[in-house]
Amino acid sequence: MADLLLGQTLRFAGNPTTEGPEAGRHSARGGVLIEAGRIAAVGEADDLRRAHPGARVTDYGDALISAGFIDAHAHYPQTAMIASWGKRLIDWLNSYTFPEEMRFSDPAYAAGIARTYFDLTIANGTTTVCSYCTIHPESVEAFFEEARRRGARAYAGKTCMDRNAPEGLRDTPQSAYDDSKRLRDRWHGVERLNYVLTPRFSPTSSEAQLEALGALWAESPGLLMQTHLSEQTDEVAWVRALFPTARDYLDTYERFGLLGPGALYGHAIYLEPREHARLKDVDASLIHCPTSNTFIGSGLFDMDGMTRGGYRVGLATDTGGGSSFSMLRTIAAAYEVAQLRHRALHPAELWWLATQGSARALRAEDRIGNLAPGMEADIAVIDLASTPAIAQRAARAGDIWEALFPTIMMGDDRAIRAVWINGKPVL
Structure with a gap:
């Protein structure tokens, strides 16, 4: 009926x-x-x-x-540690995020957090999420099993890290490739589920791992790839020290085949002119995470410049760096951040960004x-x-x-x- x-x-x-x-x-x-x-x-x-x-x-x-609502960038494993006090990005990861993510080797724990996460997001009107998982395949299985049970369209991938992380959260170039490929083959395109290739960010991946993941992405037509880009100034400086021959932060992805259509870059606050041009050239997506950017003290995304420039821009909670599971709160924060950059976003723009804009960032505007x-x-x-x-x-x-x-x-x-x-x- x-x-x-x-x-x-x-x-x-x-x-x-x-x-x-x-x-x-x-x-x-x-x-x-x-x-x-x-x-x-x-x-x-x-x-x-x-x-x-x-x-x-x-x-x-x-x-x-x-x-x-469509949340285009989230970390469901950080559900239990949302609103953790008082750290900049790198210290926050080491103090709160990494210890919590180590628990996701336990399938029962991962399944319990996945249930809680979907309960919270649905209660806030969110019907599609694009999430990072942890390095553990069990975390991906739990997320997709729960999304499938609820009939949701969902995007997620195994986070890949082989350096600058605790021992219990490091994989290798080969295992990152093998696990990601196996999870892709198991889940991508099953009902309403979409696998996303997920290097956390270049500081936590060696050149060998980035190269392996770039190769896998090239072998996976239609697959999205998500990572982080230029979230904080000290992060940008860290990347410069780790990759001294790179032209800029984006180049740490580009040189390994991790730049192209279907790429989702979270934050993208401190971009160089070359990065702006290359992101536009390849029609990559930029994901604005306003509650996270204010909570962790990252900076102010240039929504006006990006939308006028014709970039694909999505909106996201970035939980648990973001301080709310609510896309309404995220929309309000996007308005406030834009005001600080002297641009009053119209309600029509704000609502579009949280629905059709995020769908467009995920290249799913024809479906959701x-x-x-x-x-x-x-x-x-x-x-x-x-x-x-x-x-x-x-x-x-x-x-x-x-x-x-x-x-x-x-x-x-x-x-x-x-x-x-x-x-x-x-x-």
Whole structure:
């Protein structure tokens, strides 16, 4: 039986970061028809009711029906240590991240964290995640098993590190290649699951490992590759010392075949002119992680320059460096960071970045991130009056963007009225 969801609807006919808010399409009384896990139609509520009298109707009243949020860069193994106090990136990794990640050799522990992680992200309206795992294949198995159980589209990969990490978190060039290839063959393309090649970042991979992973990526058409790039100034200096002959940070990937379409670079704050040009040349994706960048004191991503430059830009929580599982909080932080760079991002741009923009960064904009016929039915229903403070402000709104902005800035999991994944209600 088809399902018909009624309420306000918000979809995008273009990219508001380049085309303006007019790229958004809002209906005050719209509907979304779901059949066999996909969106079959989007339109006005009365028209869809008449055209599909046999559909099962769920009426959300004045709530906003949107594509679910897409978190384009996260570390699910850091779930239990989120909001750990007071460190810069490298010290934070050594003090908190690496000791926690060592526990993921235990399949039962990994499975328990994966369950908690998906509970938390779904409760916040996130329907797709791209996550780093740990060096342990067990961590990948746990993540994909849980995503598969929930019917979610999910992206993940075994993190590869063979230096500058504790002994229990180091692999080798050969084992990184072999494990990644085996996990790719086991999981990539199974139902809605996508394997992602995952060198953590160049400081924790030897040249031999980066070369091996570059070779594997070349052997894997259509596979995404995720890593970190220019997150903090001391990190950039460390890379310069580790790779004295490299032209810049990006070159530590490029020279080993880890630059190209399908590359996802987290952070990308301190880029040199050559790096800007090469990233644009190959149409790589840049993933903005605003709560992480402020929490760890990294810096301010140049959203205005990147969007005007036509780069693929996604939005992400970067949990647990990021301080929230909520994409609403992440959107608010993106607005605040842009304000510090003297650019007020419009609500249409912010919402697009968390949905269609992140889908575009993952090269999945034809499948997820929007309300349109043929898209996979991953949907978040947003209460635009979820708290008294939000409700009293939204009541004064003159249009959908003014009504939505209070939820962007003050909303949390209380604003998530319902979540549908693969055409089924899960919250």
